[in-house]
Amino acid sequence: MSELGEYLRSRRAQVRPEDAGLVSTGTRRVPGLRREEVAWLAGLSVDYYVRLEQGRERSPSTSVLDALAAALRLDHDGHLHLFRLAGLAPRLESTRTPDRVDPALLRLMAAWPDNPALVYNRAYDVLDSNPLAEALFGGFGAEQNLMLLVFGEPRAREFYVDWQDIAENSVAGFRLNYVADPSDARVQAVLAELLNGSGEFRTLWERHEARGKSLKSKAFRHPSVGVLELTMQTFGVRSAPGQELVVYDAEPATPSADALKLLGSIAATAATQ
Template sequence: MARSELGSYLTARRGQVTPAEVNLPTSGHRRVPGLRREEVALLAGVSADYYVRLEQGRERTPSAQVLDALAVALRLDEDGRLHLFRLAGIGPRAKAAGVADRVEPSLLALMDAWPHNPAIVYNRAYDVLASNAIADALFHGWAHSRNLMHIVFTDPAARAFYRDWHDVARNSVAGFRLGHGAAPNDPRVRQVLTELLEHSPEFAELWARHDVRGKALERKRFEHRDVGPLTLTMQTFDIRSAPGQELVVYHAEPASPSSEALALLGSLAATSRREP
């Protein structure tokens, strides 16, 4: 029987947990970098045979109690735990209607009212569905793509644009994995995944790690060709009226060089919008 998504996730996650992290002895030769299967079973309070069946895809319906125990054993955070439950068919998954691509007019108007704060709306496939003028200027008019995953992994300029490209790449894949877990059969999500696996070895390597993480408050460092270095804090909000869509708003520390650069970028965006 082919290994299930659940089995692949369990295998990948136990490979990321060291015995020392869960207070297990580390002496002797170990053939695996993380935990052995029997160690995960011991920590979760299940039989080793049952856990092996889970990883091999021969057991696909663990109880919520077992999943909770596995989440603790594998040191999963809330996003990882949610993903685990979804893969087991217990957590909620998105309806099969497809990736939502309509942005509410009221939200568009609100974004346009923020001339000094880049703001974008994207879906589970990381397609940018809406952006205000200063966000367009920040991302160079979306010349390469309006898909954030494509920008990170297939734009040759991305490694210069994102000053911490490796961190951005890792976090982007973890966020994309969370969205994929919510809607694994969505045609657009699957299309983007297939394209990235085919064209980006870096994405494929990170995807194989099975990291899962939703976006939260974080800082990103950019090197913009027109205004120079920018350090921006980003806030991410779920859009309740359109499940699967997220709003990201960037801002700079007041009175900082990044604030001055962002103000210049806003001026350039305003000038560009006025030009015929």
């Protein structure tokens, strides 16, 4: 089965018949939609759709992919991922993501004393962070890979209050990055380490979820200040394709805002010692 076929199979398993406007009858031997139901919803012959899933048909047209995206209820990221797998959307140019963060961006991050901010690459290696982000992530270290942290560091399950949601969204984002540039050596290395070292990662990877950052907030349990519920914004760094900037913020006048201020004070005190 091709990667395109695996993705189609995994997506139809996630769509309930009633969500697609179908009436479910009889005993269903598969989760989600049957192959013939996807074919009908997309206006394709069953034989053609079966060949797509089995990898015997590898050159679907854009109209076929659009129809499948609608039938499988794919969001924007899923739609783009489908086109990339079929070779009909440009993959990123195979160039190494810069390891160095632009000094101007570092100055901007340093000017946010109340907002943890960090920059990472396609492999989720943290390239740099401001003092408050370093204080937030604490013992994990500033130079760290966020994927390996989530799946390889036992303390991560305590640190991330909603670890399962974090894990699922991290894997989906990592797959989107992987397919965008499969030749990225660092992404390949991190993927190999995760597949060899974490059964939970392998299970999530086999779901073929692919989407960008979908979590709008995260809850952290910090050993010094307790639980912080922070909103997050993610930005692509235009001057360095492959880098992303993440900025966290706390809702004003909340316990999390107070905890973030306390964390900043602790970090500032530690910096003077």
